[in-house]
Amino acid sequence: MDTVDTSGSGNGETGAPQLDVAGELTEHALGHLFSAALRTAASCRIADHLASAPRTPDELAPLTDTDAGQLRRVLRYLATRGIFREDEAGAFHLTPVGDALRTDVPHSQHAMVMMLTEETFQRTSAGLEETVRKSGPSFERIYGKPFFEHLATDPALRKLFDDGMTSFSAPVNEVVAETYPFPERGTVVDVGGGRGGLLLSILRRHPGLTGVLFDQAPAVSRHVLGEDELKGRWRAESGDFFAGAPEGGDIYVIKHVLHDWPDDACLRILRNCRAAMAPGARVLIVDAVLPAGNDPHPGKALDVAMAAVVDGKERTEEEFTRLLGEAGLRVTRTLPTRAFPSVVEAVAA
Structure with missing residues (x-):
């Protein structure tokens, strides 16, 4: 009769808790959904609507032209990353990070989020494997010219980029x-x-x-x-x-x-x-x-973005x-x- 080892992590150690490797990798693999959720909240100006007081999805829906049930699912997900906080009554509060998504505060990061989550950059990130395999920006292969040359031909993207960089730099x-x-x-x-x-x-x-x-x-x-x-x-x-x-x-x-x-x-x-x-x-x-080392740092994410773009x-x-x-x-x-x-x-x- 086969038995299942529940006493350790499978690496020879006993008494160690089982790691939910599949769950952790699933969340990492769905990271693109976090960017999409963040963009959705920014596009719907959720932070602006929470500036005066916490609100439930039912209260936010008519203000943002959204479906309350679907909105709750997105805000609940963002709350797991500290963008918002849900209380016991189901109302969502701004956190210090979420507050920076407001459009009416000094050093607002709203334009930066809208820039980095825009389709152009999302497509470029999706082509990262080509950057790694072929050692060159995936942006150039997708759009046919280097990034800054492309900006000169796309006024809307140029404005989005300039506004985003101003937000990022302030x-x-x-x-x-x-x-x-x-x-x-x-x-x-x-x-x-x-x-x-x-x-x-x-x-x-x-x-x-x-x-x-x-x-x-x-x-x-x-x-x-x-x-x-x-x-x-x-x-x-x-x-x-x-x-x-x-x-x-x-x-x-x-x-x-x-x-x-x-x-x-x-x-x-x-x-x-x-x-x-x-x-x-x-x-x-x-x-x-x-x-050095394995600690997270924003520059390590930007480094990969720079390679791709x-x-x-x-x-x-x-x-x-x-x-x-x-x-x-x-x-x-x-x-x-x-x-x-x-x-x-x-x-x-």
Whole structure:
């Protein structure tokens, strides 16, 4: 007669609890449904409707043009991940994470969630196996051209991307401005700075600094630096960071740029900054610095996304040190922040 071993995990240990391996793998394999549920909640503005008070699905349904029964199933699932919280009466509450899905709060992440869960990125993620097998972005094989070239041909996706990146970057901008010990005087060059959100945060917090916003013309034309208190303290310069960088800066900030590119492209950007630096100037890289070990980190997920979308990568501290060294720069310190990116500081070698 066959017997079933219920005393251990099957690995030779006794007394250990049975692992529900199938259940755990099932939840992982259905991860795409979590993204879909999160997008559904964001699209229906559930967080906005919960801002004033908890509500049941029956109360939310007429406000969101949804079916109460189906909505409850989605919200119950999201509550298992801490996006919402269901009470004993069946009403759903906002959590601190869910609150960031509101559209009317500072540093709202609503646009970021809508961007990352959009069909274009979902299709690209579904093609990840091709990235691994063929060593190249699945995006390019699906859409026929590199990501940034495709953006230039799709105004709706371009706007979604710009809004999403602004949402994604806003909390990081404030954190960098408060974490890094910027000098009292000098010129900060924001390389690939987009609309200037980071430069805005730096100049607000450090009134003795001046700034240069450097990016392609379509980005800088939509800058956010038009505040009265900043008049006379900044200028915009359009250009290509692969071709050069504004000269004479004291601090060159490169935020969420290097992770978009492979090493050879990053070296071109960094060498251009190195050539433009004033004596004693510094370069600040603001990106995820991947930790060793098996602990989760947002950068590890972004690293896989970069591989699939743009042939970019997140990097470890050792990889940054090597990359910057090849560009004629020496890492002097790495400052963690209370957000997921760190600030890697480097000077001329």
